[in-house]
Amino acid sequence: MRHVKLIIFIGLAGALVWGCVEDLDTGANLEPNVWFIWAPDTNAVIFQNSADFIWIATDHDDDLGMGVTYVKLEPNELDWFNVDTGENVHFEHPRGWLRVYENGYQILDLPDTSYDFSVRVVDGRGAETIINRHFVVRFDNRPPVIDSVICPPGKPPKIFPWEYRIYAHDVARSPRAATPDDSLMFNYRFRTPCETVEADPEWAEGNWRYDVFIDGQACPGDYVFRCKVRDRAWNVSEEFKCEFTIEE
Numbered sequence: 406m407r408h409v410k411l412i413i414f415i416g417l418a419g420a421l422v423w424g425c426v427e428d429l430d431t432g433a434n435l436e437p438n439v440w441f442i443w444a445p446d447t448n449a450v451i452f453q454n455s456a457d458f459i460w461i462a463t464d465h466d467d468d469l470g471m472g473v474t475y476v477k478l479e480p481n482e483l484d485w486f487n488v489d490t491g492e493n494v495h496f497e498h499p500r501g502w503l504r505v506y507e508n509g510y511q512i513l514d515l516p517d518t519s520y521d522f523s524v525r526v527v528d529g530r531g532a533e534t535i536i537n538r539h540f541v542v543r544f545d546n547r548p549p550v551i552d553s554v555i556c557p558p559g560k561p562p563k564i565f566p567w568e569y570r571i572y573a574h575d576v577a578r579s580p581r582a583a584t585p586d587d588s589l590m591f592n593y594r595f596r597t598p599c600e601t602v603e604a605d606p607e608w609a610e611g612n613w614r615y616d617v618f619i620d621g622q623a624c625p626g627d628y629v630f631r632c633k634v635r636d637r638a639w640n641v642s643e644e645f646k647c648e649f650t651i652e653e
Contacts, residue, residue, distance in 0.1 A: 434466060434528070434530045434531070434532045435464065435465040435466050435532060436528075436532045436533065436534045437462050437463065437464045437469060437472070437526045437527075437528050437532065437533070437534045438462065438463045438464065438465075438534070439460055439461070439462045439524060439526045439534045439535075439536050440460060440461060440536065441458065441459070441460050441524075441536065441538060442459050442460060442461055443457060443458065443459035443509075444456070444457070444458045444459070444460075444522070444538045444540075445538060445540035446540075447538060447539060447540075448539055448540065448541070449540050449541070450540075450541045450542075450543050451540060451541070451542055451543070452543050452544060452546075453542075453544055454513070454514055454515045454516075454517075454542060454544035454579060454581070454582055455511065455512060455513045455514070455515060456511075456512050456515065456520075456522070456540065456542075457509070457510075457511050457512075458476075458509060458510050458511075458512075458522055458524070458538070459508060459509040460508055460509070460524050460536070461508060462474065462508065462526045462534075464528050466528065466529075466530070466532075469526070469528050469529070470529065471528070471529030472526065472527050472528040472529050473504060473526075473527050474504070474505050474506075474508070474524065474525070474526050474527075475502035475503060475504050475505065475524070475525040475527075476502070476503055476505050476510050476522070476523065476524055476525070477501050477502050477503065477522070477523045477525070478512060478520060478521070478522050478523075479501070479520065479521045479523075480518065480520070502525060514579065514581050515542045515544070515581070515582075516542070516581045516582055516583075516637075517542050517543055517544055517545045517577075517582055517584065517636070517637045517638040518541070518542065518637055519539065519540070519541045519542075520539070520540055520541070520542065521537050521538070521539050522537060522538050522540070523535055523536065523537040523538075524536050524537070543638050543639075544577075544578065544579070544582045544638070545575075545577040545578060545582040545583065545584070545636065545637075545638040545640060546578070546638070546640065547575075547576045547577055547578065547640060548576070548634075548636070548640040548641055548642045548643070549573050549574060549575040549576065549584065549589055549634045549635070549636045549640065549642045550573060550574055550575075550576055550634075550642060551571065551572070551573045551632070551633075551634055551642050551643070551645045552572040552573055552574060553571075553572045554569060554570065554571050554572070554630075554632065554645050554647060555568070555569065555570040556569055556630060556647035556649075557569075557649065558649075567618070567619045568616060568617065568618055568619075569593070569616070569617040569619070569630055569632070569647075570614055570615070570616050570617075571591060571593075571614060571615040571616075571617070571632055571634070571645075572614050573586070573589055573591075573615075573634040573642065574586050574589075575589060575636045577636075577638075582638075583636075584636035584637045584638070588637060589615075589634050589635065589636060590607065590634070590635040590636075591607060591615040591632065591633075591634055591635075592604060592605070592607075592632065592633050592634075592635065593617055593630065593631065593632040593633075594630075594631045594632075595617075595619060595628075595629070595630050595631075596627075596628070596629045596631075597623075597624060597626070597628050598624040598625065598626025598627065598628075599624040602619075604617075617630075617632075623651055624651070625651050625652060625653045626650065626651060627648065627649075627650050628648060628649050628650070628651065629646060629647075629648040630646065630647050630648065631644055631645070631646045632644070632645050633645075
């Protein structure tokens with residue numbers, strides 16, 4: 406039985422070697438093997454504003470010596486900086502790929518959001534392999550600040566609409582970690598004697614302020630408007646409240 410297992414193993418090994426030799430003999434170009442040995446875990450949330458990546462690349466054809474390696478970070482609207490000089494670097498390949506000459510790359514000063522980092526290895530005959538890693542940066546631990554809220558006057562007219570205008574900005578440990586004013590998320594709750602309206606959180610959508618218009622028919626009683634602001638790191642501001650009363 407032991408001899409039978411040995412014969413089967415030798416036969417399988419021979420078939421595997423013969424298959425590789427056939428690929429090489431026919432001129433087939435095998436894709437490089439590439440994998441990370443140091444990087445944020447897949448879908449990890451990292452509480453720092455930098456990330457290091459180290460990878461290994463091998464090739465059955467042994468033609469990586471004439472190949473090239475590129476990296477890419479998405480969102481790709483971010484600037485790429487040379488780690489040593491602090492200067493902007495030049496993209497050497499279209500579609501946002503940046504050529505590198507080492508099997509590692511460090512990215513500094515990342516704003517809070519989710520990212521995809523990709524490595525693209527192309528061997529000397531054009532076969533390529535791309536690997537990527539998705540991760541989330543949550544460096545900012547400070548909530549945004551509501552600067553002011555313009556509310557209806559103390560004795561507003563009984564006819565709607567009424568307008569609430571919210572001004573806010575984000576505070577962070579570094580300027581690039583701060584959420585832009587037009588990317589803050591606003592949430593409000595409006596309680597009236599007639600009904601209570603609670604809006605789903607939504608982004609400012611390109612504005613540096615957030616406007617709320619309340620329409621309908623006023624009822625006698627107390628009116629309370631509460632609002633909060635959230636940044637991209639999910640930090641929530643203190644609640645702001647303004648209220649008034651409509652008499653009978």
